[in-house]
Amino acid sequence: MDEEEVASTSSSSKPPSKKKRRMGKNSLKTVSLAELQDTPEPSPPDGKEGRRRLWRHEDIEAFQVPDSSFNVPDAVKTPFHYFKMLFTDEMIEHISEQTNLYAAQELGDPISTSPEEIEKFLAMLLFMGVFSFPAIDDYWCIESRFSVIADIMPRRRFKLLCRYLHFNDNQQCDGSPDRFYKIRPLFDMLRQQCLLISSTYQHSVDEVMVAYKGTRAGSLRQYIANKPDKWGFKLFCRASSSGIIHDFLLYQGASTFFNVALTEQEEALLLGAKLVTTLCKTITLPRLSVVFCDNLFTSFDLVQNLQENLGIRCIGTVRPNRMGGATLKTDKELMKEGRGAFDFMSAEGLLAVKWFDNKCVSLLSSACGITSLSSFLCQTVEQRGQSKGRCPVPITHPCLQSAYRRH
Structure with a gap:
């Protein structure tokens, strides 16, 4: 046997070092909700859904939301x-x-x-x-x-x-996946009462904190830095433009959707998209309604799923890795053009827009395009060398951005 073969067999027969054995063990990795939301959209499977989207430099038709009408009460109640x-x-x-x-x-x-x-x-x-x-x-x-x-x-x-x-019988909770079991009956009864309230046709989905600073809730207590109540229980709510909440869902980690029937297509969505889809299923007149949500929830798959399966239009800010592959101008190119510059493309009835104000903002829409451009006065500091006062400067913005800011 050659010396090289002897050396190779002797080295392969040695037990692995402690460092290698440690690296080979299964390790538990903790992933936060924010990291999950930063993940890109899952790639569609091969076949009809796997075809590459054809993006065009075209606008989409605007959807006219009907005016809401409410019956005036005979008298103001107590x-x-x-x-x-x-x-x-x-x-x-x-x-x-x-x-x-x-x-x-x-x-x-x-x-x-x-x-x-x-x-x-x-x-x-x-x-x-x-x-x-x-x-x-x-x-x-x-x-x-x-x-x-x-x-x-x-x-x-x-x-x-x-x-x-x-609020609930402790002896009946064995094996229940519901981490909010103790308040579930009261929560469901309150939710049913909120669903009975008449709503407008503009809806907004966002997260709401119920303040709680105690330590007995374990991981059910959440922390969100940019909320007025930073510590508490997290709810995802759907409210209408009348300012009233009509539906809500308690966040409890992996078992959030334990009592929600989701299709295979909805199961493949990201967490934020599943939340919006679940809350929008209780809208009474979906084909006349528009939903607004921020970049925590919005993705190309969400906007497409709402329109095709529920008939609901959607407008929302979106993160660049969830725009469905739209190739828009880079941030540097828009910044060179100045405040109010924007670029847009559309595919499959959805519009992707990137607009520059103080920074670049990306939006997805199936309800409103960029037509009927308008401008608003924005207070900005004058250039150095001039007076330090503020002067109004007109900033051009697409129509869908104005609708998003309003609702």
Whole structure:
């Protein structure tokens, strides 16, 4: 045997080093929601959907959204009536029943609360949210007694209700994938009431934070830096241009869509696209509606899926890696042309636009094009050497950008 062969066999028979063995082990990688959203669109499979899109320098037809009409009420009702439109008697009875059940499971004897007492308890919580004291006991103390709250219910009874307040049966939650199991019945009843409210034809989908700074929610508590309430529970909501939320979905990680029926095409979408599709399925008149969303949700597949499968038009800002392959001018080319410069292309009834203002903004649209260009006055600082005051400068912008800013 040659010396080279002996050397090769001896080296191959040596056990791998500790460093190599460590690298070969399976390691768990934590991926944040932001990283998932930065991933490009999945490539379509071979066949009809795998054909390359033909982008043209053409505009698309504008979609005229009909005006919304609402029946004028005979008289303005009391705030309590509007509150009961969302927080119904059925919900209060459910809270009373589940609270008694939980107390019986823990103490062996129900605390015998009633829907009337639960209503008083909720009224006290609303008052405490407006008139905040350092401690709960301060509302009943002689020195700081607040009669509006203290006269409704004794302190010990209030604390007893706080201790055993419940919304669902703990003994029925074994094996449930729902991480919000304890509040799910109340959440679903509130959602059904919101769906009954008449909406306009312009809808906006975005994320909303329910403030919570406690530590008992584990990973259900989220953090978003650019929100007024940075810590809390994350909801994805669909609101209309009337300012009312009509549908919402609790975010709970991988099990967010545990009770949502998704098609194979919808399963292949990114997380943001699946959220918008799920919330838009409850729109009453989809073929007359337009949905607006930001670049956390928008992609070419989302806009196309909404139009083809649900009949809903969409306008949204989009990240460059989700524009479906549109080859627009680079940021440097638009910056050389100055503020208000833009480029556009269309394919399969969808329009991709890149527009430069303070920085470049990309948009996708199936509802509105770039026609009927308009200009708005933007306050900008004059060049050096001149006065340091501000002067209005007209900035040209495409029509779809104006519609996006408005809704």
